[in-house]
Ligand SMILES: *Cc1c(COP(=O)(O)O)cnc(C)c1O
């Protein structure tokens with residue numbers, strides 16, 4: 001398993017990464033040496049960071065800054081209140097027709113804006129018997145979403161067992177992965193994994209998480225193509241992040257790069273207001289305007305939906321107006 005070897009070479013120590021990025025003493029002092037959410041950066045992504053700067057789309061996503069220590073009003077540990085929707089153990093059944101399985105707490109990388117960073121998602125028991133029983137018992141569940149953490153952190157054997165168990169539930173028609181592996185460690189998309197995917201009965205969808213066009217290099221594009229060749233539609237989910245993709249030009253370039261790689265932009269998420277991430281919040285109320293620029297320069301299928309997660313709603317909330325956020329229900333109809 002070549003990809004495991006690559007993963008073991010991720011940067012996890014501040015000194016190693018700071019030396020690699022040739023950071024000056026002054027810049028080093030702005031980096032958090034022992035962040036609560038550990039440093040974890042694949043070499044491929046570090047290689048895309050400019051030297052001796054803490055500005056730039058890659059560095060900001062993955063290098064922990066002192067800013068994470070700031071306490072900002074409205075930024076809390078669990079803004080999406082997932083904990084309230086845990087059905088059993090590792091299953092979140094929040095929306096009708098689909099349920100999300102937290103397959104593992106492990107990821108290919110640690111993204112500084114992640115809304116899951118305040119939780120230990122590492123399940124105590126590794127099996128999924130209880131969760132599978134829940135899915136089997138609820139015939140309205142046509143879609144199972146594998147998330148985490150990153151479901152591709154699981155080894156192929158465990159993944160194969162899980163996928164074949166899900167495939168054996170007749171009412172499950174769609175199986176969706178949410179993963180950042182293709183961006184950080186595309187070597188994960190190897191022949192063994194591809195042959196496991198090819199045997200899955202429900203229609204598979206893969207949602208990748210790419211926030212900036214620079215993340216899509218030729219190896220990544222090749223890995224994505226192998227997935228598409230199995231008849232798997234590819235979608236992208238991005239987060240609107242200050243200093244990463246908060247401009248109309250970058251959002252247009254991102255959409256173009258995704259389309260060129262055969263990936264449809266699905267969602268552009270507003271930041272979940274997680275403690276320690278206030279420095280990622282883009283200027284309020286500009287997202288719709290920026291996406292209109294994308295809409296005016298690209299095919300309609302290149303325009304992602306701007307969404308936010310609101311606790312207690314039946315789905316993600318589509319943001320369709322530039323007006324600052326109001327109480328749910330008072331927005332213009334979609
Ligand atoms: C976001 C999310 C989903 C998926 O929502 P879609 O709109 O179908 O992409 C499902 N379950 C949970 C708990 C979620 O947070």
Ligand code: SF4
Pocket residue numbers: 106107108109110111114115116148149150180209
């Ligand atoms: S890969 Fe996803 S779950 Fe993991 S840290 Fe990044 S955003 Fe969070």
